[in-house]
Amino acid sequence: MLHCVANYWKVVVPTKSVAELDADQWLFVATFDGTTYFWFPRLQFSRWWLLAVCSLANLCTGSLLAFTSLYDGLDVYFYGSQTKESVSIQLQTYVWLGLSAAVSGPLVEKRGARFGMTAGTVVIAVGFVMSQLAVGAFSPTFLTVGYELEVIGVDPNDLYDCRYAVFCGAGFGLVLIATMAATQKWFPDLRGLVSGVLMFAFGVGNAMWTAIYTKLLHRRGLFDPVTDVTNVPTIFWSNGIAIVLALVLASLVIRTPPSTFTVNGHDIHCVPETKAPDPKHIEDEYLKLGGPSVPSSRRAAAHPCLGMTLVNYSVVQRELEGTDMHYFAQVKALSLLQCIFSSDFLCLYVAFAATIIPAQVLSTELVDICTGVFHESIDATNALMTTGVLVNAAGRLVVPLMSDAFIRIFYANPALARKAVLMLVLTYQVVYLVMAPKATMAFTAFRVFSLSFVFASGGSMAIIQCFATDMFGVYHAGTMYGLLLTCWSLRAILV
Numbered sequence: 001m002l003h004c005v006a007n008y009w010k011v012v013v014p015t016k017s018v019a020e021l022d023a024d025q026w027l028f029v030a031t032f033d034g035t036t037y038f039w040f041p042r043l044q045f046s047r048w049w050l051l052a053v054c055s056l057a058n059l060c061t062g063s064l065l066a067f068t069s070l071y072d073g074l075d076v077y078f079y080g081s082q083t084k085e086s087v088s089i090q091l092q093t094y095v096w097l098g099l100s101a102a103v104s105g106p107l108v109e110k111r112g113a114r115f116g117m118t119a120g121t122v123v124i125a126v127g128f129v130m131s132q133l134a135v136g137a138f139s140p141t142f143l144t145v146g147y148e149l150e151v152i153g154v155d156p157n158d159l160y161d162c163r164y165a166v167f168c169g170a171g172f173g174l175v176l177i178a179t180m181a182a183t184q185k186w187f188p189d190l191r192g193l194v195s196g197v198l199m200f201a202f203g204v205g206n207a208m209w210t211a212i213y214t215k216l217l218h219r220r221g222l223f224d225p226v227t228d229v230t231n232v233p234t235i236f237w238s239n240g241i242a243i244v245l246a247l248v249l250a251s252l253v254i255r256t257p258p259s260t261f262t263v264n265g266h267d268i269h270c271v272p273e274t275k276a277p278d279p280k281h282i283e284d285e286y287l288k289l290g291g292p293s294v295p296s297s298r299r300a301a302a303h304p305c306l307g308m309t310l311v312n313y314s315v316v317q318r319e320l321e322g323t324d325m326h327y328f329a330q331v332k333a334l335s336l337l338q339c340i341f342s343s344d345f346l347c348l349y350v351a352f353a354a355t356i357i358p359a360q361v362l363s364t365e366l367v368d369i370c371t372g373v374f375h376e377s378i379d380a381t382n383a384l385m386t387t388g389v390l391v392n393a394a395g396r397l398v399v400p401l402m403s404d405a406f407i408r409i410f411y412a413n414p415a416l417a418r419k420a421v422l423m424l425v426l427t428y429q430v431v432y433l434v435m436a437p438k439a440t441m442a443f444t445a446f447r448v449f450s451l452s453f454v455f456a457s458g459g460s461m462a463i464i465q466c467f468a469t470d471m472f473g474v475y476h477a478g479t480m481y482g483l484l485l486t487c488w489s490l491r492a493i494l495v
Helices: 001-008 018-023 046-081 089-112 115-135 139-153 158-186 192-215 232-253 279-285 296-302 313-319 322-330 336-340 345-365 366-373 378-410 414-438 443-472 473-493
Strands: 029-031 037-040
Touching: 018 029, 018 366, 029 473, 046 089, 046 158, 046 192, 089 115, 089 158, 089 322, 089 473, 115 158, 115 232, 158 192, 158 232, 158 443, 192 232, 192 378, 192 443, 296 443, 336 473, 345 378, 345 414, 345 443, 345 473, 366 378, 366 443, 378 414, 378 443, 378 473, 414 443, 443 473
Parallel strands: none
Antiparallel strands: 029 037
């Protein structure tokens, strides 16, 4: 058992078959068994198309955050009044998203981003179908299951909670990891940009789906009371169809680059093309040695860095100079478990928590602050919340772009540049927390401070993607980012 667990947490990068390499030159590719590929031979693949569909997938994932706008509507639909019972749905969703993201990283690396996206799409589709059955309650099979759960003391209405939370939460966790892992490999020269674009789409998706759900419930804003729930039975099938179709499109386009991929003079590890070791040498000697398919005699006789999936610095150090040498001297070959239990990851986890928790506290207390302290109207509170969501999304785009600019302008090594920008964001938030409680400010000043605060929080959410990649390497980035997302999930549950 322990051997199986240890093997799972050891990334073995698969070799692409000739059939897969031939198919991957086209934009739309499908496979059902991993050996036979079907494609549409009209449009050539481009990494920018991949970024576009991954952004679309993250836009759909934003519907998970927008679920807060359905709380009251579901309460009225199921219980007849705004009881806040449906809040548990979102909390369960965060739990399953965090668990899925945390454990799916090695699977996505071993089976590829296409498999991860496809699996996530199937799970999400099941979640929406089950949720529609729960809300509609027109299925005899569903009613039978509901009766059996009622016998053992489970409210049939809670079926809805379980189905959406488990299936959609876990499915969107897979989608987040697949999109992040794929884009970081295809854009070694623009890691901050793609991190920002994906998280910007995630934030915009939150705003977009919140607006849609609010409109369907005939509310003017998020904090207005719900009086009309006639559209609740149609929400899940209509939005579910749109989301699943978008994810199917993403599944046809998403893929990982071949081992020989280079762009703008660098390979996927960001090592200069002219100085990098032969890709076949790396694949044979460093990327597969930890795999169960490799004979133990070969593993014992091989290089001591067994199962490593980062660039092995000892191989390339004589060819590098300047900034590249300084960077790769710090990013040495580590196994996945060594990365997980490293002090670097612990510090990054704590720093990430410090940058995202305060904004969560602010958002949960926003109504009381606006109406109780500043005596503002619900309309003003709704406007501030909506603006805050958009500003948070903007922060997700701008902050990682700042780190990319820092790298290019000052020729800084990537990890150091990300760390400097993250520290800047964290410092601003600390200053805000120190000053705000002591300041006697008008609502306008509070509004400016709050928006800049959520801007910084959104930026930290995005920069953590490229920071994890620069610290732990592209083959570990998805797993490490998934583990970091548990912090984001726990924040929503505990705060």
